Amino acid sequence: GDSVTQMEGPVTLSEEAFLTINCTYTATGYPSLFWYVQYPGEGLQLLLKATKADDKGSNKGFEATYRKETTSFHLEKGSVQVSDSAVYFCALVKGSGNTPLVFGKGTRLSVIA
Amino acid sequence: EAEVAQSPRYKITEKSQAVAFWCDPISGHATLYWYRQILGQGPELLVQFQDESVVDDSQLPKDRFSAERLKGVDSTLKIQPAELGDSAMYLCASSRDSSGNTIYFGEGSWLTVV
Numbered sequence: 728g729d730s731v732t733q734m735e736g737p738v739t740l741s742e743e744a745f746l747t748i749n750c751t752y753t754a755t756g757y758p759s760l761f762w763y764v765q766y767p768g769e770g771l772q773l774l775l776k777a778t779k780a781d782d783k784g785s786n787k788g789f790e791a792t793y794r795k796e797t798t799s800f801h802l803e804k805g806s807v808q809v810s811d812s813a814v815y816f817c818a819l820v821k822g823s824g825n826t827p828l829v830f831g832k833g834t835r836l837s838v839i840a
Numbered sequence: 841e842a843e844v845a846q847s848p849r850y851k852i853t854e855k856s857q858a859v860a861f862w863c864d865p866i867s868g869h870a871t872l873y874w875y876r877q878i879l880g881q882g883p884e885l886l887v888q889f890q891d892e893s894v895v896d897d898s899q900l901p902k903d904r905f906s907a908e909r910l911k912g913v914d915s916t917l918k919i920q921p922a923e924l925g926d927s928a929m930y931l932c933a934s935s936r937d938s939s940g941n942t943i944y945f946g947e948g949s950w951l952t953v954v
Contacts, residue, residue: 828943833880
């Protein structure tokens, strides 16, 4: 079945460091790919998405590029802030309709001043 | 900005008791999802509605869980009887259609079973 694999956390970075969180997927067809963020005690918020190969999703300084050849959607940010501390989830959905999001296990990021 | 509303935010219940969660999706959103998120893991789909009809409940433990969306708007998820392993966050989400491309989540309902 469809699945998403993320790098295990926790990831601890100093403020202004470069962030990469790896995500790879297994799916038939051409899924859409997403990154969601969950701040402590809250629900999930959509961070960015890409719906076809080579698309780049971006938001709030975060970026991820849909790489079909490597089945990857790695999340990057050039300079993290303390306020970026959260859990990040990679997810996919097939484009065939009536299909739910399939999530990875999440990667906890802690940014220290 | 419209939001998915959930209640209660926090619930502590004893094993074998009944518990219910309520969700009000964003107005006009035909598709509603209930996910369960166990601490330290990603959310997993329990049930998906399209209007008032169940589209997917293959992962819903039907011996103890039930979900309804009678008028195709708000929804209730019930657990009876609750077990210790049900302790988790229950997330409701909605989207305008069933393509899954823009799904909005509520803040979740934390359940602790003691």
